[in-house]
Amino acid sequence: GQSLEQPSEVTAVEGAIVQINCTYQTSGFYGLSWYQQHDGGAPTFLSYNALDGLEETGRFSSFLSRSDSYGYLLLQELQMKDSASYFCAVFSGGYNKLIFGAGTRLAVHP
């Protein structure tokens, strides 16, 4: 089966850098995705890593190490609007089934 572990909560101040880790177990790896969800809102796609290494998109970066079954989401220059839940997710048995981690609630303070 599939399972993902990520911290439940992270707190940081505006302008800081925060890293959200995710470890996973899956049979058949199709890549690690990250989604952001504000309270009561829709999850929005942030990034996808299929190969080892770092992917950078503006203030957000995502890293993957397939040998360690580990990835992280790096958020730089934090802003208040970044306060949200962040989910890592893996596909199971192809791209039709996305399994989400429990989510990490990020609180950004002034």
Place this chain on the structure above:
Amino acid sequence: GAVVSQHPSRVICKSGTSVKIECRSLDFQATTMFWYRQFPKQSLMLMATSNEGSKATYEQGVEKDKFLINHASLTLSTLTVTSAHPEDSSFYICSARDPGGQTYEQYFGPGTRLTVT
């Protein structure tokens, strides 16, 4: 980017009644849509995969007779919660994959908050 809408955004119904939730892809045709359920401060759990023109594929533990899914067109999938009970109260979210986009990216609707009294 691709847009997915849901209707209604909130619904309150009495125990024993049925509720239908619509999920539409607004600017693309989605052969596959997905239905998730999310309890407060918890993760999204995939309920079923909806395929246009064929029966939905339900995840283990999801009652297909209780959660009826219909994907009658390439832009519309519906989820009907039949004989709803208070424990069905949850946030229901649909998503879709744009065939012209990245295989790994799903576009999510804004969700429907269902409260069963």
